[in-house]
Amino acid sequence: MISATLGTSEHQPFDLQDHLGDGSIVLAFFPGAFTPPCTNEMVALQDHLGDLRAQGATVFGVSADSPFSQGAFREAHDLDFDLVSDMSREAIRAYDLEIDIPELGLHGIANRAVYVLNGDGTVTYAWAADDPTTEPDYDELLEAVAAV
Numbered sequence: 001m002i003s004a005t006l007g008t009s010e011h012q013p014f015d016l017q018d019h020l021g022d023g024s025i026v027l028a029f030f031p032g033a034f035t036p037p038c039t040n041e042m043v044a045l046q047d048h049l050g051d052l053r054a055q056g057a058t059v060f061g062v063s064a065d066s067p068f069s070q071g072a073f074r075e076a077h078d079l080d081f082d083l084v085s086d087m088s089r090e091a092i093r094a095y096d097l098e099i100d101i102p103e104l105g106l107h108g109i110a111n112r113a114v115y116v117l118n119g120d121g122t123v124t125y126a127w128a129a130d131d132p133t134t135e136p137d138y139d140e141l142l143e144a145v146a147a148v
Helices: 036-054 067-076 090-094 138-146
Strands: 003-006 013-015 025-029 058-063 082-085 098-101 106-110 113-117 123-128
Touching: 025 036, 025 090, 036 058, 036 138, 058 106, 067 082, 090 106, 113 138, 123 138
Parallel strands: 025 058, 058 082
Antiparallel strands: 003 013, 025 113, 098 106, 113 123
């Protein structure tokens, strides 16, 4: 399972195992806080959060950013779901999402991807971007969560 740190100033530990059994889980991996495509995606997830929660889903955004960066990002965009700081790249590597964007000086970051896990932690939906600037199909995500 995945262990990391919640993206807050309190540095609370995060263990995916602690969230299993409470409905479906949406893991939304993103390359980096405060970049335009990532901001668009996280704000879009916030816009869909009511529908996702109504279907019993818990949403987590996951990136290699520090908890401080994620906390500031979450606050700046009024995100009402937790961000997970995977600076060790444990989750990013577990889902085979590690990429480099050398032209931006970014190495070992997460590709943009969304996974839906059922209450047992089994992946029931997986989407990964061919280009990290591409956002997921949010209607498809809502359908995937409804199917769990």
